[in-house]
Amino acid sequence: MNLEKQQHLQQLALRVREHIVHLSTDGGCFTGASLSCADLLVYLYADCLNVRPDNLQDPNRDYLFLSKGHDVPALYGTFVELGFLDKDRLAQHLSTDDHIYWHPNRNVPGVEFHSGSLGHLPSVALGVAMDCRMRGQDNKVIVITGDGELNEGTVWESLLVASAHQVNNLTLVVDRNHFQANVATEDLIPLEPLAPKFEAFGCAVRRIDGHDFSQLEDAFSALPFSDTKPSVIICDTVRGRGLPSIEARADRWFCNFSAEEVEDLLRELHSQEATNLTSETLTVR
Amino acid sequence: MTYEELIKETALADDRLVVMTAENRALIRNLPAVLGPRFIDTGITEQTLIGAAAGLALRGRVPVVHALATFLTLRAFEFIRTDVGIGKLPVKLSGFVPGFLSDGNGPTHQAIEDVSLMRGIPGMTVFAPADEADMLAMLPAIWASPVPAYVRVNTRPATYEHAPFEIGKAEIVAEGTDVTILTYGMLFEQTLVARELLQAQGKSVGLINLRSLKPVDETALLDVVRRGSLIVTVEDHFITGGLYSILAEVLLRNQLMARVLPLALEERWYRPGRLSAVLEHEGFTGQHIARRIAEALGETTENISAGPAVMENHFAE
Numbered sequence: 001m002n003l004e005k006q007q008h009l010q011q012l013a014l015r016v017r018e019h020i021v022h023l024s025t026d027g028g029c030f031t032g033a034s035l036s037c038a039d040l041l042v043y044l045y046a047d048c049l050n051v052r053p054d055n056l057q058d059p060n061r062d063y064l065f066l067s068k069g070h071d072v073p074a075l076y077g078t079f080v081e082l083g084f085l086d087k088d089r090l091a092q093h094l095s096t097d098d099h100i101y102w103h104p105n106r107n108v109p110g111v112e113f114h115s116g117s118l119g120h121l122p123s124v125a126l127g128v129a130m131d132c133r134m135r136g137q138d139n140k141v142i143v144i145t146g147d148g149e150l151n152e153g154t155v156w157e158s159l160l161v162a163s164a165h166q167v168n169n170l171t172l173v174v175d176r177n178h179f180q181a182n183v184a185t186e187d188l189i190p191l192e193p194l195a196p197k198f199e200a201f202g203c204a205v206r207r208i209d210g211h212d213f214s215q216l217e218d219a220f221s222a223l224p225f226s227d228t229k230p231s232v233i234i235c236d237t238v239r240g241r242g243l244p245s246i247e248a249r250a251d252r253w254f255c256n257f258s259a260e261e262v263e264d265l266l267r268e269l270h271s272q273e274a275t276n277l278t279s280e281t282l283t284v285r
Numbered sequence: 286m287t288y289e290e291l292i293k294e295t296a297l298a299d300d301r302l303v304v305m306t307a308e309n310r311a312l313i314r315n316l317p318a319v320l321g322p323r324f325i326d327t328g329i330t331e332q333t334l335i336g337a338a339a340g341l342a343l344r345g346r347v348p349v350v351h352a353l354a355t356f357l358t359l360r361a362f363e364f365i366r367t368d369v370g371i372g373k374l375p376v377k378l379s380g381f382v383p384g385f386l387s388d389g390n391g392p393t394h395q396a397i398e399d400v401s402l403m404r405g406i407p408g409m410t411v412f413a414p415a416d417e418a419d420m421l422a423m424l425p426a427i428w429a430s431p432v433p434a435y436v437r438v439n440t441r442p443a444t445y446e447h448a449p450f451e452i453g454k455a456e457i458v459a460e461g462t463d464v465t466i467l468t469y470g471m472l473f474e475q476t477l478v479a480r481e482l483l484q485a486q487g488k489s490v491g492l493i494n495l496r497s498l499k500p501v502d503e504t505a506l507l508d509v510v511r512r513g514s515l516i517v518t519v520e521d522h523f524i525t526g527g528l529y530s531i532l533a534e535v536l537l538r539n540q541l542m543a544r545v546l547p548l549a550l551e552e553r554w555y556r557p558g559r560l561s562a563v564l565e566h567e568g569f570t571g572q573h574i575a576r577r578i579a580e581a582l583g584e585t586t587e588n589i590s591a592g593p594a595v596m597e598n599h600f601a602e
Binding site: 126 | 321327328330333337338342343344348364371372
């Protein structure tokens with residue numbers, strides 16, 4: 001990837017992170033989980049997928065399903081930056097006058113399907129991928145899961161079925177930020193070695209740094225990895241990426257910052273100077 | 286015509302229709318060869334089956350989805366509620382061996398809360414045909430409707446010639462002044478027998494086939510209530526959430542009272558066995574139903590004769 005494109009994507013991702021921070025107050029949102037996949041979503045929508053505000057009804061578009069629905073601030077931030085969604089609607093966060101809440105829904109243009117209950121969209125994406133293939137299309141069908149989400153048996157069930165049916169136009173992407181709701185994944189339900197697990201389920205797997213746009217481009221432009229297997233891309237990421245004061249912290253999954261903290265965190269995004277956070281940490285589950 | 290022939294005919298005429306199964310092929314064994322990629326067997330994965338059906342429906346397909354009724358409605362409940370229900374997608378659920386039809390399988394296989402669960406989902410429609418002929422008459426309208434649907438599959442041969450089907454309409458078999466039996470599904474056959482036995486005792490017995498449970502025919506129910514006689518709900522379902530509950534809801538909504546005898550499964554699973562033995566043990570043969578109704582009417586039951594033998598189920602699954 002050339003430097004110019006890389007800088008462009010970095011600038012986009014920075015603005016998406018600003019949106020995430022702005023949404024992390026007055027009720028809050030899943031800040032940590034959103035920041036870890038911001039780069040991934042920016043890369044996919046800005047540079048990889050054939051999906052734009054003007055082709056959302058086109059059956060030949062690429063599909064992205066966000067199965068870890070709680071990182072919707074990263075999705076909506078990306079949508080605002082790329083013209084899918086009016087920025088004013090983000091100001092309606094948690095207002096019952098709009099549909100901007102903690103999980104994605106189809107009242108927001110660009111959202112392919114609602115999510116929130118983990119382990120659902122791998123199978124929904126499988127159905128879409130099967131239909132695209134049945135109709136002879138070569139569009140991509142991507143589903144993004146969390147790593148904690150891999151606790152859910154239905155993720156694996158879907159891959160078994162996708163593998164059995166050789167659904168090679170389906171790609172499962174794991175936002176491997178190493179945390180589930182309250183604890184590190186490896187302290188609760190260890191996932192490693194992760195790539196061999198997917199391989200054992202019949203998938204073709206690559207593992208990359210999910211914050212490195214060049215690596216994202218290299219992996220996604222190589223899809224499908226196999227003619228007969230579903231693809232899996234494990235993106236190693238950092239929970240809270242971009243805000244050192246909350247990075248990789250188990251207690252900063254869901255955040256509801258004060259207005260002052262938001263200002264400090266916006267500065268931190270640009271300067272990387274740690275903010276002194278005084279708001280209480282929240283345990284959601 | 287059989288279920289398989291109907292689905293084949295419908296699918297060949299409408300390429301939106303996709304047949305899916307979680308390896309429940311009892312009624313659709315010959316379809317893979319006919320439908321090719323439009324026959325999708327996901328293996329024993331009810332949740333993935335439903336999620337994938339939702340995905341196919343998002344793309345404009347109408348998936349007709351097969352699994353044992355209990356695994357379909359229970360194992361995959363959240364997927365039905367969350368993917369199909371919230372998505373308002375036209376996924377058509379065919380629940381195999383519901384209610385007493387799982388005869389010898391045991392409680393793990395007894396779908397006797399399926400009506401309750403499915404009708405609790407906003408936008409879901411629920412149907413329980415009385416027999417194969419009733420089902421084949423109902424399915425075209427159910428598959429053609431743009432909303433999700435759950436069907437209690439019933440392939441028992443008909444012992445009655447049914448009226449044409451309309452979604453939301455009950456089939457009024459007979460009107461009666463002493464008692465009216467409300468039922469659905471495979472017990473319709475037994476209530477027909479019960480009605481004959483009671484009529485032979487000089488009773489005037491109404492009978493209604495509530496083949497469309499949601500939407501339910503509220504007008505038909507209110508007509509019965511206004512008649513003022515005993516109402517008997519007969520169902521192979523837990524007493525909670527099925528027809529008895531539906532009737533109670535209609536009564537309350539209309540500020541009405543009625544004398545109702547519920548014949549249902551109260552707080553327990555039924556004793557597994559051959560279908561005839563199950564109906565006998567649980568008190569749901571035509572003769573038992575007639576006896577229980579006669580008792581409620583304060584009548585002597587000695588003269589109620591036995592009805593015809595119950596035909597056994599012909600599925601081992």
